[in-house]
Amino acid sequence: MENKPIGVFDSGIGGLTVLKEIMEVLPNEDIVYFGDTARVPYGPRSKETVTKYTFQCINFLLTKNIKAIVIACNTATARSLKLAQEKYDVPIIGVVEAGAKTAVNVTKNKRVGVIGTEGTINSKAYETEIGKIDSNINTIGKPCPLFVPIVEEGWADTDISYMAASRYLNDLKDKNIDALVLGCTHYPLLMNTISKVMGSSVTLVNPARETAKDLKNVLMKENLLRDQNDNPKYEYYVSDGPDKFKQIGENFLKKEIDNINLVEIHKY
Amino acid sequence: MENKPIGVFDSGIGGLTVLKEIMEVLPNEDIVYFGDTARVPYGPRSKETVTKYTFQCINFLLTKNIKAIVIACNTATARSLKLAQEKYDVPIIGVVEAGAKTAVNVTKNKRVGVIGTEGTINSKAYETEIGKIDSNINTIGKPCPLFVPIVEEGWADTDISYMAASRYLNDLKDKNIDALVLGCTHYPLLMNTISKVMGSSVTLVNPARETAKDLKNVLMKENLLRDQNDNPKYEYYVSDGPDKFKQIGENFLKKEIDNINLVEIHKY
Incomplete structure (x- = not known):
């Protein structure tokens, strides 16, 4: 077996x-x-x-x-x-449960961001999993539909990926999160770009x-x-x-x- | 009937x-x-x-x-x-035949560009149709995979659409075309952006x-x-x-x- x-x-x-x-x-x-x-x-x-x-x-x-x-x-x-x-x-x-556990371990201020496709974010799956472990954590989701085609086009580290990331992530930056879950399996390829936009105070969580x-x-x-x-x-x-x-x-x-x-x- | x-x-x-x-x-x-x-x-x-x-x-x-x-x-x-x-x-x-006919009528220097999805461009469908009408016309295709998700995201008239268009279309600009077929039904929504990148010497053809x-x-x-x-x-x-x-x-x-x-x- x-x-x-x-x-x-x-x-x-x-x-x-x-x-x-x-x-x-x-x-x-x-x-x-x-x-x-x-x-x-x-x-x-x-x-x-x-x-x-x-x-x-x-x-x-x-x-x-x-x-x-x-x-x-x-x-x-x-x-x-x-x-x-x-x-x-x-x-x-x-892949969601593992990512949720890590985010809970990583966050200090109990404010976690999650990025992913529309389906993942609308399902509130990460919010639910994180809430089961620690109901005091505030989870803020943001769909980023253009990230997948950008990665598949091979434009992961370009001015375009940076501008798209800025547009999507500025909302989350304002929310004072200290951990960000890469809730889509394409997103690890955008790690550098996302990290540049979010700054060093935010830990990126890769559920893989x-x-x-x-x-x-x-x-x-x-x-x-x-x-x-x-x-x-x-x-x-x-x-x-x-x-x-x-x-x-x-x-x-x-x-x-x-x-x-x-x-x-x-x-x- | x-x-x-x-x-x-x-x-x-x-x-x-x-x-x-x-x-x-x-x-x-x-x-x-x-x-x-x-x-x-x-x-x-x-x-x-x-x-x-x-x-x-x-x-x-x-x-x-x-x-x-x-x-x-x-x-x-x-x-x-x-x-x-x-x-x-x-x-x-x-939609291809109609677009091909119009492109043939519009071009003066017999150099036509076609933009569309990978499937449309790889099929060489516009090239074939245009060649049937006038075999002296040189048709140059360029796939622009990111245009569809950009339009669906509602980012048609932004700095991102302009940068993506510049990346995709600079090749075509160098080829001295005077007509450009919008070979994807999403692209009319990017008309302004594409026109800005290509300049007034290139006529945009909308097959619709x-x-x-x-x-x-x-x-x-x-x-x-x-x-x-x-x-x-x-x-x-x-x-x-x-x-x-x-x-x-x-x-x-x-x-x-x-x-x-x-x-x-x-x-x-």
Whole structure:
């Protein structure tokens, strides 16, 4: 059982920043990654649509005989993690809880900012998770819809990303936060720009690393951790455009991506 | 037969700039508009996926008993118009041919630029159409992926849109073009910004108006033109997020949008 792969999915390529952390924290695990590139972005879509897509991604990964699933997408986690955990028996981990825990540990003045897609921010998922741990913390959300296309265009460190960040984040600066959660898996690539706009008094929280650690804990608890694996296998599946996935994705993963296959995801 | 409505579809809300022109040129026609907002954007998707989506949009409109179809989306026209015309009996009109004709009429130095999504530019659809009319014209394409999210964010006339336009268009300026086709239905909302960057020596071509005139000609030729209609009916269908469609769409259409219904488009 512990030799089975882990399944990881995202609406597209952003989840590769989470995959990267999982590879580092759990170097003995085989992993199957699915990116729903035919239906990206999930951010602006309704809860019903995101939940349907999330279930289809999980149904597909289950055909790959996986032992656990990571929803490496803030929108899908925010909209559908709980419904998915109710529906399926396999352990399912999202990215929101880990980010929320870290933000609570980091903030001193109990004022936390969260940036993400419209779907993530409107769901108030981070606010809810943070409130469960410490109800005295004030969480302020701000959607930043242009960040994803800016990153995918390769304009992460340009005057345009800086101006967009200034427009989006000036509100949050005025709110005197001291921690800011990067609530979208694309945003770690904008870390420098966001940090420049927010200044050194605000700590940026990247949920990807914490999610990988959470996954390790769950696998240990369930006796599913793989001890040894000299040659871990990574398989990639996408619902559209494998060439583009490879080209943009290698910048996210910081390593080569091979073994990319096409999936007709609407059939699952 | 001539009292049946016209069907118009787009990957989302951009097609409303075409609908606006059709309403003005053909004020007696009833119209059914479908926006595939659950699967927008079509621009970066593969030819196979765009064709599948296009056929589903047409299948849906056919259930509304329409007399003609306008593909008010440059990507879908560029990728799939010919396949659709082969497959279906109803008259189907795209936006590319009309834009190409106008560009040929406008250019004096026979150097035409085309901007659009990756899908439209990679298809070389405008280049092919323009080449059919005048093979001496040099057509230079440039994809501008960030323009659509900038427009949808409501940042059409800002420093950010100007900087993005400068980045994308400086290449084209160096190529000494004298006509520039706005090969994406969102781009008319960036007319001022694009015009400022390109300068007064370059004429901007908006295919929407010409498409509406083409449609009128086709309806006349096929005896499908409606002469009188005191109270034309406009019905709107979307595959996701009717509220957001209304909110952003009214800025495109410059009039109120009511009567918006949800469609499960993947079933068609």
